[in-house]
Amino acid sequence: MNSTILAETGAITNFAWRFFRHGFRPRYEVQELLYQCYVVGYQSLPLVGITGFIMGIVLTLQSRPTMAQFGAESWIPTMVGLTIVREMGPIITALIFAGKIGSSIGAELGSMRVTEQIDAMEVAGTNPFKYLVVTRVLATTLMLPILTLLADAIALYAAYIGINLKGVTTLALFTNNIISTLTFGDVVPAVIKTFFFGFAVGIIGCYKGYNANKGTEGVGRAANSAVVVSSLVIFLLDLLAVQITSALGLN
Amino acid sequence: MLPDSAPLSAATATSPAEEVLTVEHVSKSFGDNHVLQDFSLTLHRGENLVVLGKSGSGKSVLIKCIIGLLPVDAGRITVLGQEVGALGHDELDQLRTKVGFLFQSNALYDSMTVRENLLFPLRRHWMADRRGQEESMVMQALDDVGLVETIDKMPAELSGGQRKRIALARTLIIPPEIILYDEPTTGLDPITAREISQLIREVQQKYTTSSIIISHDMNCVRLTADRVALLVEGRCYAEGTFQELQQLDDPIVREFFV
Ligand SMILES: Nc1ncnc2c1ncn2[C@@H]1O[C@H](COP(=O)(O)OP(=O)(O)OP(=O)(O)O)[C@@H](O)[C@H]1O
Ligand SMILES: [Mg+2]
Secondary structure, rough: HHHHHHHEEEEEEEHHHHHHHHHHHOOOOOOHHHHHHHHHHHHHHHHHHHHHHEEEHHHHHHHHHHHHOOOOOHHHHHHHHHHHHHHHHHHHHHHHHHHEEEEEHHHHHHHHHHEEEEEEEEOOOHHHHHHHHHHHHHHEEEEEEHHHHHOOOOOHHHHHHHHHHHOOOHHHHHHHHHHHOHHHHHHHHHHHHHHHHHHHHHHHHHHHHOOOOOHHHHHHHHHHHHHHHHHHHHHHHHHHHHHHHHHHHOO | OOOOOOOOOOOOOOOOOOOEEEEEEEEEEOOOEEEEEEEEEEEEOOOOEEEEEEOOOOOHHHHHHHHOOOOEEEEEEEOOOOEHHHOHHHHEEEEEEEEEEEEOOOOOOOOOOOOHHHEEEEEEEEHHHOOOHHHHHHHHHHHHHHHHHHHHOHHHHHHHHHHHHHHHHHHOOOOOOOEEEEOOOOOOOOHHHHHHHHHHHHHHHHHHHEEEEEOHHHHHHHHHOOOOEEEOOOEEEEOOOHHHHHHOOOOHHHHHHH
């Protein structure tokens, strides 16, 4: 068991290394990259929007009773804002992204592997690693931060609605409240880590699909383990990120 | 049980034509499964060579080694004067533009339409003299296989035989010097199978290509083969023309020709 985890970690690292070796040498698959950005970004929009909205409302409504007990209701925007931007936004969006995009990359490349389409590309004189893997990994790495910022914005707006369900605040006051509390140390590390989350989802999904075993079973397993492994890695990276920010004194 | 020396040769005289592809003493194993053992083969220019063998005897493995999809354990494969195992990525890509490969499973890109499937190899190998001609090349290739009307369909909407023909069109769109066909007629009805066999002959004559055809469909073999090689237990067991092998009085060879 332990040795398979080690072997798998090694293989994924190797795969990621191959990405850096191949990815930045011509020929560049610009058209395919743009298409993948569109697919990866656009497909996840509705899901990311809905989860962001619910996250914002639920956080607000849940924290209200506690905050009221301490007579700190006016602190709700600040607290919810910080929670969303620093932690909930990035992690929830990344997990949703892993479930939606990680599995679809794993299944797509897996079925291409199984039906010899990847071999067919190679025989056609195309580097399938560049065409399929590099473009997808770049797309997930670039799109997840954007989706996260979008989810943050929607969640914050939902928090504003949540506050207005039981009390009153104006949008201007609410916005002002949040902007004045959020610092560089809150926003930048949170954005940076989403690049890593996106990279993890892309590279693991591609690795699982690219190395899928023969048979339909192999495709299912590729999709499934792409989600499981990338979700786990997202949490591990998050743990690492919090260590780094506290070491830098940004917490 | 098998002769240790050279394969049974039924050929009366070997033709002096130029060799475009040679496989010399190639071995390939997957773990304990020794698929090819000291296998040798030569393909001459303009010739259709059929490789016959039972299911699982390693025919697909053989041509995947030839195109460099699988590395060989021992031996040497030379295609158009270049040793496949010794080529770098770019040189191998360059060589592959001259070699067509028809997959046993067709391997059509299922996220693309027929048109995009055919455009894929064209766009990948951009050549100045082809600019603006891609569309007419696609039409020409589809016309060759008689499926112009499927141009905007997805592979999933095609029948098995149609898919095979589209795969063939994709292989032929940049006319290759050598074509490797992996079971071009398997799973097709006898009529379509005969059409495909005739198509293979037409392609050979039209573009003077040299081909290796893997098959166990004897009708296809009869129609397409200039020469037949028998792959038995990892070796080239016998070779010669169809008629020559048919008349050989060897129990293993006879099994294929009943
Ligand atoms: N990638 C691989 N990994 C491990 N074993 C393989 C691989 N590819 C083929 N084999 C094994 O090699 C042997 C030959 O397979 P191959 O596909 O070449 O058979 P074939 O002669 O083409 O048969 P068929 O006529 O059914 O297509 C089989 O035993 C198969 O299990
Ligand atoms: Mg085969």
